Every structure is written in structure tokens, then in C-alpha cells.
Amino acid sequence: MFYVSVFVQYMGQYMKTKLQYRADLFVEWLSDLMAQAVNLIFLLVVFSHTPLLHGWSRDEMLFIYGFFLVPYAVFAAFFNLWDFNERYIVQGEMDRVLTRPVHSLFQIILERMELESLLGAVPGLVIMVYVGSRLSLSFHWYDALMFILLVVGGVLIYAGIFISLATISFFADARTSIMPMMYNISSYGRYPVDIYHRVIRYILTWVLPFAFVGVYPASYFLRKEEWYGYAFFTPVVGALFFAIAVMLWNAGVRWYRGTGS
Template identity: 55%
Template sequence: MFHLKLFLEYFKQYMKVRLAYRWDFLAQFVTDFLFQAVNLVFILVIFGHTSQLNGWNRYEVIFIYGYFLIPWAIFSAIFNLWDFNERYVIRGELDRILTRPVHSLVQVIMETMTPESLIGVVTGFIVMGWAAMGLDLTWTWLDPLLFLLFALGGVAIYAGIFITLTSISLFTDSKSDIQPIMFNIGTYGRYPINVYHRVIQFVLTWILPFAFVGFYPASYLLDKSHWQWYAMITPLVGIVYFCIGVFVWNWGIRNYRGAGN
């Protein structure tokens, strides 16, 4: 309850700051929506030249993409760690964080969150709904619950990987370009995994498990029984990778020596 109250206070302060420039806040929503629309257009262009993509039709690929947007949007809204090195390590703001009686990672998350990124959740549901109208899907009462568990598992996977990468800054004050590279790799999870080489499939499943963020859960919702087992372990994979991320973060905090010379 303490952390929840603290989160609400941070959220209120954030909204006060953002709403001081209302048009800028609205422009952020529009920009995010247009960015996702461009990616959707790319898929439509591909299927303008073919009716099947290694056994997947247009609506199925669009459905997978729409599903992927939901955990990605939640992750982007909460774990906005892109400028951690510059702001907290090089500028020394992490020293301020470490003097407070709240876990350092929780504080960083609350200070850097971007709730406007949640527009991607709305976009994801719209895209999924549009694709579902072109598909003959049969869902049971259990599927919405599984959908929620899959989405949270995907968020945890992304969070664990990027918290781990962010923690590298705690061992060195040099800037790292690993996160942009990992961001590009992560986008592979929004397409059917069997369109890639087997080596890439293995990497996206067991090393950098971005396929669990989009493809495997979405394929289950598409009644693709071949991938059902993978979809079911999505929450477990999320827990494992998130715990790894927190462990590396705590290790880095113990290693951190503070700003200055």
C-alpha cells in the first residue's frame, strides 16, 4: 500500500507537469498513434504482394501485431529507462535516489514513467478487433484471463531484459548503445517466428525471449495449438527474466560508487 500511494502521488505530479502544456501532451498521443499506424501499413504493403507469409494470412499477422502493441505499450509507460545513464549516473541523480528509504529501482521507475504511452493499448485492441473480424475465432471464458497473464508476462520479459541492460551503467559511467540494438531485436517478436531462420527462432525463444511478448501468446489466441505450450509458459518466462533484471540491478547498486571523481 505504501508503494501504491507513492506511485499515485508521483502520477499526480507527473500529470500536473504534462498538462501544463496540454497541446504537447495531446501531440504525444497523436505521434504514438501515427508511429504504430506506419508499422501497420508496412504489414499491409507486404500482403499486397502475397496472400500468405509462411502459412500465416494477413489477418493473423495483423492480429499478432495488435497483440504485441499491448504489452509493449504497458512496458513503455512504466519502464522508461532509455536515458538512465545520462540522467542518473553521469549527472549524479542516482546519489539522490539512494538517500531515500524506497528501493532505488522503484524510485527510478516512478520518476521516468510516461503514462501517455498507454495509448498503444487502445491501438492494440483496435488492431486486434479489426483483425478478429476477418478471422473465425472461438474464445472461452478462460481466454480473457489468459490474455491478461500473457500480457503481464510479456511486460515482465521486456522489463527484465531492459533493466539488466540499464544496470550496465551502474558498473561503468560510459554511455552504452546496447539498448537501441535490443529495441530493434525486440520488434522481431511481433511477427510469426517461423518466418525466421531456426537460429533466430532459438534466440528469440530461449535467449532473448521476445517471441513470448507477441507471437506465442497471440498464436494461442488464434487457436494455433502447435504453439500452445510456449504460450502457457509466458508468465513463467516473464518472472524468470524480471527476477534476473532485479538481481543484476541490486548487484549494480552494490557496485555503484557515486558521482564525481
């Protein structure tokens, strides 16, 4: 309850700060929307030249993309660790974090959260509803719970991978980072894995399981029975990768020796 209370207070202060600059908030959301529109246009252009891509129709691909946007938006809102190395290790702010009686990872998540990124889930939901109606998809009452479970699993996968990458900074405080490259690799998860070479398919499933963020869970709602097993594994993979990331983080904090100044 203590952590819940701290989280609610942080959110309240964050919203007060953001609402003081409503124009900036609108511009940020508009820029995110334009980036999503570019990706959507890319898919439409591809399918203007071919009706099917390895057995997947345009509407099915759009549904996968729409689902992918939802866990990605939640991840982007709460796990902004892309500048962790520069801000907390190189500039020494980690020393400040470690003086407080709250878990260091929880503090950094709160300090770096960007709740406006949650709006990025809205286009994803709109795309899913629109395409779902075109595909005449049928849903049951428990599909809403399944949707939440799969989204949470996808968020935990994202968080686990990027937290693990951030922990590298505890052991090597160089300014270089592989975060940008990993963000680019993560985009492969919004396309069906069977369009890739089997090596890439294996990596996206078991090494960097971004396929569990988009195509596998979306396949559950598309009734792609050959991928059902993978879809149900999404929460398990998410919990596993997040648990590993937290253990690596705790090990990194124990190793951390400060900036020395």
C-alpha cells in the same frame, strides 16, 4: 501498501503536470500513432504481394501485431530506462536516488514513467477486435483473464531485459549504450518466429525472448495449437527474467560508488 500509496501519489502529480500542457500530450500521442500506422502499412504492403507468409495469413499477422502493441505500450509507460546511463550514472543523479528510503529501481520507474504511452494499447486492441471478427475467432470467459496474464508476462519480459541492460551502467559508466539496438531487435517479436532462421528463432525464444511478447501469446487466441505450450510459458519466462533483472540491479547498486564529485 506503502509502495502502492507512493505510486498513486506519483501518478496523481504526473497527470496534473501533463494536463497543464494538453497540446503536447496530444502531439506525443499522435506521433506514436503515426509510428504504429507506418508499421501497419508495411504489413499491408507485404501481404499485397503474397497471400501467405510461411503459412500465416495477413489477418493473423495483423492480430499478432495488435497484441504486441498492448504489452509494449504498458512497458513504454513504466520502464523508460533508455537514458539511465546518461542521466543517473554520468550526471550523478543516482546519488540522489540512493538517499531516499524507497527502492532505487521503484523510484526511477516512477520518475521516468510516461502514462500517455498507455494510449498506444488502444490501436492494438482495436486491431485485435477487428481482425478477430474477420477470422471468426471464438472466445471463452477465461480468455480475458488469460489475456491479462499474457500481457503482464510480456511486460515483465521487456522490463527484465531492459533493466538488465541498464545495470551494465553500474559497472561501466561509458556514454555508449546498446539500448537503441535492443529496441530494434525487440520488433522481431511481432512477427512469427518460424519465418526466421532457426538460430534467430532460438535467440528470440530463449536468449532475448521477445517472441513471448508477441507471436507466442497471440497464437493462443489464434488457436495455433503448435505454439500453445510456448504461450502458457509467457508468464513464467516474464517472472524469471524480471527476477534476474532485479537481482542484477541490486548487485549493481551495491557495486556503485557514486560520481566522485
